[in-house]
Structure formats: structure tokens, C-alpha cells
Amino acid sequence: MLEILGYVEKDIRKMDFNEVLDEEPKLIWMDCYDPSDEELYAISEKLGIDTDELALGLDEQEVPRVEEEEDYYLIVFKAPLFEEDITTTSFGVFVKNNIVLTIHKDKIKAIGKLHRAICYKKPRNVLDKGNGFFIYTLLNQIISSYSKVLVKVEDDLDVLEDRILQDHNKNLTDDILQLRKMLVYFHKALISNKDVISLLKRKYLPITTQEDRWEFEDLYYDIIQLIDMETTYRELLSSMMDMTLSIENIKMNQIMKILTMVTALFAVPVWITGIYGMNFKYLPFSEDPNGFWIILLISMILIVVVMYIFLKEKWIR
Amino acid sequence: MLEILGYVEKDIRKMDFNEVLDEEPKLIWMDCYDPSDEELYAISEKLGIDTDELALGLDEQEVPRVEEEEDYYLIVFKAPLFEEDITTTSFGVFVKNNIVLTIHKDKIKAIGKLHRAICYKKPRNVLDKGNGFFIYTLLNQIISSYSKVLVKVEDDLDVLEDRILQDHNKNLTDDILQLRKMLVYFHKALISNKDVISLLKRKYLPITTQEDRWEFEDLYYDIIQLIDMETTYRELLSSMMDMTLSIENIKMNQIMKILTMVTALFAVPVWITGIYGMNFKYLPFSEDPNGFWIILLISMILIVVVMYIFLKEKWIR
């Protein structure tokens, strides 16, 4: 799927593929999502970039980096991917003259959001400032996308902590695993993204102005903050897993104590009833009218004594 | 909330917002806690600092750093935050000419304390020596605030260790988790703060004198000492978690031994009573007047033998 926005004569408008390069607008953003082979070939033709190179942007595992080629630039960046689980995916940004091409295999929320924002809201300040600022806006949107997820994680952690103390089950363990999984993916992605931003803020590239580099400087601190949050959360999660294990053991201890108490309380009394249930002709006290009550009393006393022992050993509280 | 202290003619006095800049006191400290939008806008107007920049000081997760702008300095620093749990929060210090502005979203104990100290105790030696020394005093107060918490942790650890050996339950696990959580937050905060102090002690900035930098040197060793303590405590806590797990397992073993012994002791005797409880016409010894006593004796001997086996296997001590 290919959607093209052009900034022509201080206005934004959707463009047709054939219009591109024809009337030289100031800035053209081509967003190419999961392209068919034909689309890929057409773009390759139009921009003069090899399809193999374009395909780099479609590899979900591609390493984030900045590549300077003879007549274009390629930025590979990782964005959060909201599918069944939250993982990450790579996308490519090709910059050639006045054209910025974003190309991605997976649906990336932040790009869609930026697209809508440009179409319906405030076109000028994003596209007016040139390629560099547009790239900054795009990457900033991606970083915000991570940020939103991570801010939610903090609340999730508080909820998890309460749930661990109250009750522990398979769902909880699964939730913890899902969180850890997401944080593992985010960690890898953010570390690599940081290198990209760090290069963009530091190195002179013809596509960015000095002002753009200052913006990337801010983005750099944002990404460091996210990495900080994410490592903190990972350590907290791992503390929680430990706690989980400990609490399960404590619960098991309590269950086993109950089982042991129930078994111990009735062991002797049941044996006694067994003894008096034996079919001997001569059973002591069996003729005695109080025999039954005597035995019952002895059993009761035994139960109370055993209970008292458990109480003293603090098995019951 | 906005509170302003000015050092005018060798005296401290509370100032009104409008007085600021009017009569040029030597040093003005504006402390701005959780400001309303109006307050933020007013401060922005007065100081000529963008509200977006001021808002950096209100982001609780902001990365500690020193930023040199054209006509002011921004120091972001992390302080302990005493809410339900002890975590950390960021605050911003803006320095412009004779004005020091501290701005924070959360209530920071150390700042309140410094405020009270200046108002009611010894104003001169803090404010007389200029911006640099005031900032040193402020950061020193924050570091002391960490220090107090960490010194208390050492005692907590000793108490925890005793509690683990005596009795282990959910509360204990929760206490360990809370401590670990706090130390994780402190670790991140102290590491970042160290970089700030390190820069302040090393780099020439117009706002600090050579003497101030010597003071920051001392602060630097203090913060390294805190990091050292904190990592030590984290390792001790993790050893304790291991110990906890081990002790729970030992207890479980003991509980299961008791259960097994109770079950094993009465298994055969109960079976024997069952056998003699069967309603057969011809039961051996059933007519014998000593039958009952013989069976009882055999059961008793069996119980003693099983008990002896457990004693030899050191299940009972």
C-alpha cells in the first residue's frame, strides 16, 4: 500500500504516484506499507534505488543504523509493534532530494498517527521546515509511542505487586512473562535506536540543519530516559518473580502444615477406635457402661494436646 | 505553589513575586512546587525561559544532567521521594543571573528542610557565597537525604536477617521486595546524579567558583560512598532472598518428615486393628482372653521399631 503526501505551495495534498517528481513540491512523503512486488519495483524505478536496498526496510529484524549512499540516505529504526503481544519491528526511511520514503512490512501505529495529523490538523509546521525536521517529527512520534507503553507499564507493575500478595496463579505468571518479553524487545530496540539518534545529533549530514540536530539532542535525552525506565522495570519484574517464588513456597508450607495437622490430630484417636473395634471376646472396659465415654474422653484429650503442641510451635495463628 | 526568598542587604526575607528583579537583591531563591499553569506562565515571563523548558523540571523521570543555554543554566537532579514507597523523582534547578529557581512536581523533603533552615536559622553562610555555593548546599542536602535512608537500611538488613532465621512469611517477603525496589530506584538515581556532580566538580562554569568546585569534589566522594553502600546492600539482599528460599525448603522438609512419620507410625497398627475388626466367625486368638493384649503389644512394638528407624535416620532430633 502506498500513500503519498506532498507539501505544495504551503498546502498539504494527497498525491498520485505519477505526480511525484513532476511538479517539484517542496517535500513529498511517500509511506509504503507492505508493498506488493509491483509497487516495490515502481518505487525503485522512480527513485533510482535498488529493490534489494528498499527491501532492507521490510526486514523486521534489520539492525537500526544510518547509511550514507551516493545520492540518498537510509535510516533504519525500530518501532513498537502492537500485535497479539507487543514486540518491535524495523522500518526504513529513505531520503533522496525532496522525497522521504518510509517503508515497512508491519503496520506502525506512530506512522499512521503522524499521517492523520498531517492530513487533518497542522500541516505547515511539520513539513515547512524541510527533510531533517520531518524526520525528527517522525522519530519523535515513534519514541512517544514507546514512552506511552512504558508509562503504562509502571501502573501494571503496581497492579501486579498487589495481585502477587493476594493470589498467585498461572495467569499472573503469564502476565509477568508477557511484560518481560516486551521489555526484552524494547531494550534491544531502544539501545540500537539510541545509536541512530546519537549519530543524527552529532554528525553533520546534508539532510539536517543545525536546528534539527538540536531537536535530535532533546530526542536523545528522551531515549536515554526510556532506557532508564525500561531497565528499572526489568529489575523490578525480576524482583517480583523472586517474590512470587518465595510466596508460593510460603503458601505450600501452609498447605502442608494443615495437611500434617489434620493427619496428626486424628492418627491416635482413629487407632484407638480401631482397637476397640476389634472382635475379641474379652475387651477391657467393653462391658463397662462408662467404657465408651472414657475412651471418647481420652481421644478428646489427645486431640486437644496435639492441637496445643501445634499452637505452641506457631503452626496455627 | 511558589515561595521566594531573597538575600537583601545581608538579611533574608520572603519576597513577593512582583518584587523579583525589582530591587536587585544579591541572591533570590524561587522554589516552585507543583505550579499551576498560570504560575508557570508568570515565571516564564519573568525569567524569559520557555515554559517547555521549565516543564523539564516537572517531569519525574527526566534524566539528570547539566544543560548550558545562552543565558541560563539548567541542572536536572534526582531526589528521594517519600510517598507510600520510597522511590525517586527528578527536579530542575534553573540559574539565571542572581536567581536560582528550583521547580518540582513532587514534594521534596530536602528542599523543604533547606527552606526552613534558611528562614529560621543561619541565613548568611548559605546565601552570602553566591549561586554556586547555594547550589552546592542544595545538592548536599539532597545527598544527605539519600544518606539518611541508606544508613537506616543497614539496620533494616540486620533485623531482616534475624526475622528470616526465626520465622518467614508473606510480610517478610514483601518487606524484602520493598527494600529491593527502593535500592533499584536509588541505584539509577545515584549513578545519574554522580555524572552531574562529576561535571560540576570538573568543568569550569561561570556560575561556580574554584571554591565551589572543591566543595563539589567532597560531594563527589560522598555520592560514590552512597553508591558503594547501595550496591553492597543490594548484594546482601539478594543473598538473603537465596537464604530465604533455602530456609523455606528446609522447613518444608521438616513438615513433610513429620507427616510421613505420623502416617508411617500408624499404618501397620491401624491395619492390624482393621484385620481384627473383620466379622469372621473364626478369628485366631479372638476367644483367647489375652488375645487383645497380645495384639496391642505387637502394635506397640511395631510403633517403637518404626520410631527407632526414624531416630537412626536422624529424622527426629
Added chain:
Amino acid sequence: MLEILGYVEKDIRKMDFNEVLDEEPKLIWMDCYDPSDEELYAISEKLGIDTDELALGLDEQEVPRVEEEEDYYLIVFKAPLFEEDITTTSFGVFVKNNIVLTIHKDKIKAIGKLHRAICYKKPRNVLDKGNGFFIYTLLNQIISSYSKVLVKVEDDLDVLEDRILQDHNKNLTDDILQLRKMLVYFHKALISNKDVISLLKRKYLPITTQEDRWEFEDLYYDIIQLIDMETTYRELLSSMMDMTLSIENIKMNQIMKILTMVTALFAVPVWITGIYGMNFKYLPFSEDPNGFWIILLISMILIVVVMYIFLKEKWIR
């Protein structure tokens, strides 16, 4: 075993050992798999490389590296080894003039594949560009071989996750161990291989052209991507092992709860039946025609009460 391919007059053909060096083809690839001592000696004679040196390529544990000797180059590289388990093995590539000798103790899939491709498919573009490009093609094949395995691992992990939640047993644990083992070997191999590729892309060697080094640059990013994937998978696996442990504990808790409930439910009722089974002459209610039903009712009520307690404690759901 020794197989020789020569690129003579724009055509590929299998060559005899004696033909080598005789008619000076542009490029000769000698592939030597698990050579006999005679073969090794013959190659040593022909190429003028010491048998000790050749033997480096046969050591399965040899450290990947590039060695520059006076008149030849040696590249040691690690490839995946598909035996019972998937581990890794080292092989050597000797480059001397127009001859490339690959020598390996174990069967390496990627080399066989390349051999078949050259024989039956597209000879020119691989062998036409000289030694450097041929080495690139070879190493690229090896890297793809890792890549294929690692891509499969991602699916395996998803399957494992589901299996953990559903049912956990020895086979699962074994599968996890096998995966971890493979990833440990891959990690070591890829880290060392990265150094080889990094050197090949960076350093001027007479056997590689500038174009070859650009190809190695691409390979370098591929290998970094693989390392990234592999570390991510290792962290996910280790999270899964933790989850596994937790789920086993939860299951154990549930089993013990069932056991405790069964034991507790019938403890008192069985004791009661024991009491009324005692052979006393005077048993209360024993003459009463409703006695049996009263006792049965009491037992039932007891069972319901105990069940209700467990229900309230949320042991049953």
C-alpha cells in the same frame, strides 16, 4: 574427501587433483572434507603449506581469525553443525594465488549447498569476480545457514510458550535445554565470526577488492542482526525457564490443596464411624432406630461445613 572446481574459460568444471596449477584457470576451489593423511600430505605438497597449518582447519574448536602468512592467507570461521544436536564447528579457508582451499573435519551444509549451486546453477557471477567475492559468497552462505536456524527458533519459542502454559513435563525441559545449548554455541561462534568479518570489511588485504569490502560491510550488519536475535532469544528462554518453575510450583500447590481437602473432608467422619464401630456394650443411640441416620446426618453436615470453609478460602474455584 577432496573435490575440486575450476573456473576455466568462463566455464565451471570439475577438475582432477593433478590438473591443479597445470593450466592456470582463473579460480580453483578445492573443498577438502575430513581428509585422509595422504590427501593432507598431497595438498601440502601441491600448495606448499605445512600440514600442521592445514590441520588448523580441521580442529573443530579453533578460534575464528584471519592470519596473513608470507604467501597465503588463512581464514578460520565457525559454521553451524547439524548433528544430533545443533552445535558449531570451525573450518579453514586457505587462499593462495588463484586457489581457494576450504578444509573441514565435519560436514558443513552451507559448503555443500554452495558446491551444488556452482555445479548446477549459476557459475559465472560467483567465480567470475575473483577470490575476494568467492570468499564473500562462501561466508554469506554460512551466515544464511545460521539465519535459517535462528528464524526457526522464534517459532519454536512461541510453541514452547504455549506448551508451558498447557502442560509441563520432562520433554519440554529437555527441549528448552537443547535450545539453550544451541544458542550458547551460536553466541560464541557469532561473536568470533563478527571479528573476522569486521576485519575483512575494514582492513585492506590483497585478496579483496573495494567492492568485496562493501559486500563484507553488508555481511557485518547481517551478523550483528543475528547476534541481536540470538541474545533476545536467550533472554526469552531464560524468562521461560523462570516461568516454568513458577508454574510447576503453582501446580504443586493445587495438587497439595486437593490432597489436603480430601484428607480434611473425611478426617472427622471416619473417626465418627470408628467411634460407633467400637465394641462396647453400651453405645449411646445404638439401640435407637434413628441412630444410624442421626450419625450419618452429622457426618454429612461436617463434610459440607469443611467444604464451605475451603470454598471461602478460595481453595476451590
Added chain:
Amino acid sequence: MLEILGYVEKDIRKMDFNEVLDEEPKLIWMDCYDPSDEELYAISEKLGIDTDELALGLDEQEVPRVEEEEDYYLIVFKAPLFEEDITTTSFGVFVKNNIVLTIHKDKIKAIGKLHRAICYKKPRNVLDKGNGFFIYTLLNQIISSYSKVLVKVEDDLDVLEDRILQDHNKNLTDDILQLRKMLVYFHKALISNKDVISLLKRKYLPITTQEDRWEFEDLYYDIIQLIDMETTYRELLSSMMDMTLSIENIKMNQIMKILTMVTALFAVPVWITGIYGMNFKYLPFSEDPNGFWIILLISMILIVVVMYIFLKEKWIR
């Protein structure tokens, strides 16, 4: 407490506080242990060092380092502290002209030992060679003090290993925890001390001669050896904790197997006796004189069969 030793005219003698500086002995060692405020003030007066600076030596957590001040040197170093547990404590060494002042809050064994050695044994070779050599002797004594403890740890570990295999209980877990705790403290202390020694061996300071620096070089290797030992022991201890956990689990398995066997062996036989204990008028075989023996035989066979199953499953060995 303050004790002063002076090296006057090739002899050692205890000196009075007032004598210090009066008659210019070649070297004066003032040892100040847990000083009162008056003592601290007096020393400050005499040496011209601020009390705040002197107090650095009394902070048990102070970071080891070397500080060069205008007219004196301060070395902070960490020594083992033998209280209830073995931890570490900091002490300060101030060097000003011919005076060496050691100041410490806690009792440090190594210092007491050196004091006694100088008083009663071999005074000259220690004090004759000047400040630098005296400091070397002092720090060497401290390092030996660590060394003695760590050498003992190796034996402790062997004993622990045997105890784990034989029997595992709370005391053992506590002993392991105490060892780990000590090694954590030692690790931090030795790492910091290493930096001090490294600086003393490397950097030209007016208080050390070239020969002294050679001695510090030896000390440097000693401290590296200690760090090596200590990390090795920590890894061994952590392996032992793992082993402990594993052995506890194995024991638990064995206990549960016994319990399960006892329960399973008598489950059916007890049920059978119950069946024949029922008070029905018509019980099969109940009139048969061999009935009892038949039932008993069936029960016995059942027990043997179940036992055989357990034997085949290798539950019994």
C-alpha cells in the same frame, strides 16, 4: 584514645602528647582510636589540620583514596573489622612532615599488632626508613590481615561442602550467608584499596621514595591475588547454594516417595479389612473357617505386588 611512638636517636619510645614536635624526632607515629572531642581538637591544634578533615578518618564508610592537601597527605584505607560478623571499616592516615597519624573509629587488629611489634620487637627497620616505608609496613599489615581471613575461608568451604552432602539445616544456610556477607564487604574494600595502592606505586609523592614504590608494587600484586581468591570463593559459594537447593529437593523427593509408598501399600488392604468389618448379616466366606486366612493372604499378596511395582520403578534402592 591516643598513643604516640617516636623514633628518637635510633630508639623507639612512647611519647607524651606534649613532647610531639618539641624535640623533632625522626618519625612520630600517633595512633588515635575512637577519640573524644577534646582529643580531636587537641590533635587538630597540634597538626594544623581541620577537625572536619580529621573526622574523615572516623567515618566507617569513607571511600578509600589518597588526597594531597597543601601541607599534608591523607590516605583513607579499608581494614577488616572483627566484630560479631567480619565486615570492613575505613581508617585515615594523615602524613605531615615527620608525623604519621592513624585515626579510626573501630578497633583495627592489624594496627594494634604493628604497635606491639614496634614496641617490643624490631623497631629500627620499620621506622628507620622514613614515612613512606612506615606507611608501606602499615598497609602491608592490613593486607596480611585480609589474607589470613581469606586463607581460612578456603578450609571453611571444604568443610561446608562436606556438611551439605551429609546434612542440611538452618545453621548451614546461616553459615553460608555469613561467608557471603563477609566476601561482599571484602570485595568492595579490596577493590577500593587496590586503587589506593595502585596510585601509591605509580605516582610520585614527596612522602615515598623509589624504593617505597617498589614495595608498593609487591603489595599491589598481593592485593590482586586477594581479589582473585575472593572472587573465586564467591563463585564457589554461589555454586554451593545452588547445590544446596538441589539436594533439598532431592531429599524432599525421597521423603515424599516414602510417604506415598506407605499410603499406597496399605490403601487396599485397609479397605478390605473395612469391607469385612461391615455389619451385614450375610458376608461371603464369613462363616468359612478359612475365610480369615484367605483374606489375609490376598492382602499380603497385594502388599507384595505394590512393593514390587515400586521396586521396579526404582523408588526403593
Added chain:
Amino acid sequence: MLEILGYVEKDIRKMDFNEVLDEEPKLIWMDCYDPSDEELYAISEKLGIDTDELALGLDEQEVPRVEEEEDYYLIVFKAPLFEEDITTTSFGVFVKNNIVLTIHKDKIKAIGKLHRAICYKKPRNVLDKGNGFFIYTLLNQIISSYSKVLVKVEDDLDVLEDRILQDHNKNLTDDILQLRKMLVYFHKALISNKDVISLLKRKYLPITTQEDRWEFEDLYYDIIQLIDMETTYRELLSSMMDMTLSIENIKMNQIMKILTMVTALFAVPVWITGIYGMNFKYLPFSEDPNGFWIILLISMILIVVVMYIFLKEKWIR
């Protein structure tokens, strides 16, 4: 114990202590194992090396390093030590003029082997090439000694893996611990040894020729290979320990399931027999000739139903 080999006039012969230095053979190797004080003193006299220095070679924990003294060289190196467990020990190599002195407290296999090889096999090529080559031969022998042990470890790991899946007990845990212990010692030793070899291959020392340094280069790759193997094995062992824990838990689950099933199967049937064992005058069906069979049938049905429930819950497979 002191054994001396001299290379005199192209022949090897055992020498007397007094002959040393007398007739100037080309190379003298003195091997000194656990020397008495007299021996140590005699060597010190002969070589002009301080006994304190010589004693460095006798400290089993000494840090591997190369020391250049005025007229001799000292190399400290770590060798595997085959006692009850396999650990490591340090030994010293002193090189002065034409004399190489190896001095060690413990018996080192590799040195004994080299000694025998020189005495009985191929003297020339080892001693003919001078000090540097002899040291290379010696260290090479030590490295091979590590290599042999580590190659065996790989097989041990395969065996362990099978044993874990089959059966797990204390011996297995102990075997794993012993392996881990050995690898911890090997890791420390190999890392330090690597630094020694790295220096010998890199730095010009009068005792080594350029050819010797090329040999050390090969040794360097060997030692890196060993470190690689050893870290791989450590990671595999730690994976196995995790697996072990998991399998123990699975087994425990199975044992508890059996126990719970046995208990649950007979809970109700035993209660029923108890009910009909009560001595009431009026028991329903007790007069009925089919009563016994009805109750027995109900019990059987109950057992089958409970078993079916367990089957459906997949407790039985």
C-alpha cells in the same frame, strides 16, 4: 627435591648441583619441587637470587605475571593441579643467563612429563634452540595439560545430560558441583595465563627470539580457544543445573499426584465401610442378603468414577 638437566656438547645429561655454572653448558634446566630450606638457600647462593624472591614460585596462589629484574627474569604461571579435586596451582620460572629454574610447591604433571620426554626421547630440538624456546615448550606443555582436561569435560557433559534425564540424585549434584568448581579455578588461571602469554608474544625480551615470539602467538590462540571452551562449558553446566531443578519439580509433581490419587480413590469407599461397620441395631440393608454386594458395587463405581476424573484431567498417562 632438585633435579638438574644440562645440554652439554649436543647431549643431555643429568647434572650434579655442584657442576652447575662450572663447565658452562649451553642450557641448564633446574627443576625444584617442594624444596627444603637448605635447598632453597643453596639455589639462592648459586644463582644470586634472594630466597624471598624464590619463594614467590612456591606460593600456590601467586598471580601469573612476568617480572623483569636487573639480571634475571621471573615468570609466574598457573598449572592444573591434580589432587583429590582438580584445581590450579602457581609455579615460578626463573631465567638467568643459561639457567632456567622451575620452582613449585605442588607436583605438576606437565613438568614431570617434559622432564621424562627430555631424558628419554628427543633432547635436541627442545634444548638446542635456547632459553626462549625451552620456556615456550614448557608453557605449551602446561596449556596442553589444561586442554586434555577440558576435552574430557565435553564428554562428561554429554554423560551428565543423559543422567539428569534418567535419574537424579545426590551423586549427580556433587559431580556437577565438582565440574563447576574446576571450571571456576580454570577460568581464573587461564585468564591470568593469557596475560602472561600475551606479553611474551608482544614484548621484546632479551630471552626470546623473534621465532620464539611467533610460537607464543600460536600458544596465545590456543589459550583463547581454551577460555572459549571453558566459558561455553560453564554456561552449559548452569543450564543443566536449571534443568535439574525443573526435573526435580516435575518428579515431585508426579509423586504428589500419585499420593493424592491413592488418597482420593479410597477416601469415600473407606468411609462407607466405616459407616456399615458401626454397631447400630438398625442398619439399612444390613439384613438384606444382597446388602453387602450392593455396597461393594457402589464403592467400586465410586472408585471408577474418581479414576475417570483423574484420567480426564490427564493425571494418568
